Amino acid sequence: MSTAIANGEQKSRHQEVGHKSLLQSDALYQYILETSVYPREPAAMKELRDITANHPWNIMTTSADEGQFLNMLLKLINAKNTMEIGVFTGYSLLATALALPDDGKILAMDINRDNYELGLPVIEKAGVAHKIDFREGPALPVLDQMLEDPQNHGSFDFVFVDADKDNYLNYHRRLLDLVKVGGLIGYDNTLWNGSVVAPPDAPLRKYVRYYRDFVLELNNALAADPRIEICQLPVGDGITLCRRIK
Numbered sequence: 001m002s003t004a005i006a007n008g009e010q011k012s013r014h015q016e017v018g019h020k021s022l023l024q025s026d027a028l029y030q031y032i033l034e035t036s037v038y039p040r041e042p043a044a045m046k047e048l049r050d051i052t053a054n055h056p057w058n059i060m061t062t063s064a065d066e067g068q069f070l071n072m073l074l075k076l077i078n079a080k081n082t083m084e085i086g087v088f089t090g091y092s093l094l095a096t097a098l099a100l101p102d103d104g105k106i107l108a109m110d111i112n113r114d115n116y117e118l119g120l121p122v123i124e125k126a127g128v129a130h131k132i133d134f135r136e137g138p139a140l141p142v143l144d145q146m147l148e149d150p151q152n153h154g155s156f157d158f159v160f161v162d163a164d165k166d167n168y169l170n171y172h173r174r175l176l177d178l179v180k181v182g183g184l185i186g187y188d189n190t191l192w193n194g195s196v197v198a199p200p201d202a203p204l205r206k207y208v209r210y211y212r213d214f215v216l217e218l219n220n221a222l223a224a225d226p227r228i229e230i231c232q233l234p235v236g237d238g239i240t241l242c243r244r245i246k
């Protein structure tokens with residue numbers, strides 16, 4: 001049982017997803033944000049984060065510390081051709097776009113264009129909108145269509161998956177062909193609000209309980225997949241990096 005669930009005080013603080021970190025100390029998380037993240041956050045990302053804070057579904061946005069992590073990761077791997085599944089208002093998309101070279105590309109997919117358009121003016125002002133090819137609609141058919149063209153196989157340096165958790169394994173089956181050997185796939189929310197270690201009677205919100213089994217299944221499948229190396233990090237809601245090795 002996790003400390004968060006065993007400890008009554010922590011439970012009341014962390015049962016809502018509003019806390020975008022799995023750290024067991026709010027003060028420590030605040031320290032990280034105030035010392036290392038907010039002072040270095042690009043102005044455009046702050047503006048987008050502020051706009052998103054007023055959205056009724058603001059809980060969905062990528063946290064500022066995870067945005068900073070993605071931005072550095074993309075630079076470290078010299079990513080150029082990337083994909084994002086699950087855009088919302090575009091915080092992780094902007095973190096990606098700012099990290100890519102001027103001729104870098106992001107194929108960005110979401111079933112909802114309205115939320116993307118909320119963030120788009122900020123992305124345009126930041127001068128990186130030309131890197132983004134946004135497609136409205138479910139991601140799976142787009143992946144299937146891409147797989148029909150052999151030129152797309154092994155063509156992506158990085159893919160960030162932050163959408164419908166019940167489809168992550170369907171994405172994984174397809175993305176492993178689309179990402180290059182040595183390339184990375186990042187699956188977000190793989191600790192799913194800490195619920196991956198919750199006992200059966202834990203008071204979980206309905207949607208957390210619903211998706212938990214899919215997240216557990218994904219984590220087991222990734223750990224057993226010989227085509228990838230993995231690293232699961234407790235950043236944000238948990239991100240598992242998968243490096244394709246064959």
Ligand SMILES: C[S@@+](CC[C@H](N)C(=O)[O-])C[C@H]1O[C@@H](n2cnc3c(N)ncnc32)[C@H](O)[C@@H]1O
Pocket residue numbers: 060061062085086087088089090091092093109110111112115137138139140162163164167
């Ligand atoms: C957690 S939010 C993404 C947050 C985003 N990465 C950010 O930084 O703000 C999940 C998004 O996935 C989208 N989504 C859900 N099902 C989808 C699907 N089948 N294909 C593409 N996007 C989907 C939702 O519309 C929602 O905007």
